[in-house]
Amino acid sequence: MFDSSLLLIAARHPLRRFWQSARHFWQGPTARLAWGLIAALVVITVLQLLIQYRLNVWNRDFFNALEFRDGAEIWHQTHLLALFAALSIGLAVTAVWGRMTFQRSWRAWVSRHLIDSWLGGGHYLHIELGNGEHQNAEYRITEDARLATDAPIDLVVGLLAAVLTAGTFVVVLWHVGGALDATVLGVSFTIPGYLVVAAVAYAILTTGTLMIIGRHMIGVIESKNQAEAELKYALAHLRERATGRMSPSDVQGAASEVGSALSDVLRQWH
Numbered sequence: 134m135f136d137s138s139l140l141l142i143a144a145r146h147p148l149r150r151f152w153q154s155a156r157h158f159w160q161g162p163t164a165r166l167a168w169g170l171i172a173a174l175v176v177i178t179v180l181q182l183l184i185q186y187r188l189n190v191w192n193r194d195f196f197n198a199l200e201f202r203d204g205a206e207i208w209h210q211t212h213l214l215a216l217f218a219a220l221s222i223g224l225a226v227t228a229v230w231g232r233m234t235f236q237r238s239w240r241a242w243v244s245r246h247l248i249d250s251w252l253g254g255g256h257y258l259h260i261e262l263g264n265g266e267h268q269n270a271e272y273r274i275t276e277d278a279r280l281a282t283d284a285p286i287d288l289v290v291g292l293l294a295a296v297l298t299a300g301t302f303v304v305v306l307w308h309v310g311g312a313l314d315a316t317v318l319g320v321s322f323t324i325p326g327y328l329v330v331a332a333v334a335y336a337i338l339t340t341g342t343l344m345i346i347g348r349h350m351i352g353v354i355e356s357k358n359q360a361e362a363e364l365k366y367a368l369a370h371l372r373e374r375a376t377g378r379m380s381p382s383d384v385q386g387a388a389s390e391v392g393s394a395l396s397d398v399l400r401q402w403h
Contacts, residue, residue, distance in 0.1 A: 151281060158242045170235040174290055177228045182297050184221050189305070191217060232290055240282040247274045272362045303329055357401040364394040 159167045191213055198206035251270050310328030314321065324330055371387040 154246055155239070155243050155281070157246075158239050163238070163242055166238060167235075170231060170238070173231050174228070174235065175293065177224055177231060178290065178294050178297065181221070181224045181228065182294070182301060184217060184224065185298070186301055186305075188217055188221070228290075232286060236283050236286050239286070240278055243282055244274055244278045247278060272365055276358070276362075303332075306332065353401075357398075360394070360398045360401040364391070364398050367391045367394040 191210060195207070195210040195214075198210055251274065306328045307326040310326055313324045313327035315324060316322075367387075367390045371391055374383065374387055
């Protein structure tokens with residue numbers, strides 16, 4: 134009999150259960166590919182940051198040349214722009230290739246692992262005896278495996294780029310902005326690096342607001358995906374029953390299940 138306690142553990146600790154299985158992609162035969170892609174993405178992210186920083190310097194030098202009407206310098210900066218644009222485009226394309234290759238490779242490994250677990254020990258037979266989302270194993274192997282491997286990589290790459298960009302340009306912004314002298318209620322004070330302070334305050338305010346407003350969004354999306362999975366399962370179940378001999382009452386019952394699943398999908402979307 135299929136151990137329902139495993140499903141309970143997976144439901145309570147989905148991230149831990151996922152990571153216990155998916156982390157083995159960084160071990161064994163696929164370790165070289167996984168770590169190589171990580172190293173490539175880190176290097177590409179750093180190079181993109183350097184190009185971005187150099188473009189900011191180029192912007193200053195170009196407009197200085199315009200101000201002083203220095204034709205030779207303008208021509209030189211124009212050549213540099215073409216070089217930086219080519220490098221930026223090349224790095225952007227390479228970054229997309231590396232990220233999607235990583236996602237595709239990890240998804241392939243996770244999918245094979247899930248298929249082996251599904252078929253091993255006759256789990257595919259026992260799993261149908263219970264109710265709930267585990268009935269839709271084919272949906273979980275295809276759609277959930279894709280989402281579970283795409284999102285973490287996008288998050289980590291984006292977080293790395295954001296941290297490196299912040300660390301680089303905070304220093305620039307601190308020196309460019311200087312200090313701000315202000316007086317509030319007769320009290321005078323100075324805010325050093327006020328542009329950095331303003332940027333941090335803005336980020337905290339907007340992020341905090343989004344977290345408060347969207348704090349239930351994860352549960353809503355999960356419920357919607359589950360409802361979609363149940364609808365697919367009901368339709369597949371109807372097709373399987375329709376291929377055999379069905380009485381009118383059976384047809385009506387199966388159609389009722391599909392209608393109920395569709396109503397749940399619409400409710401979750403709403």
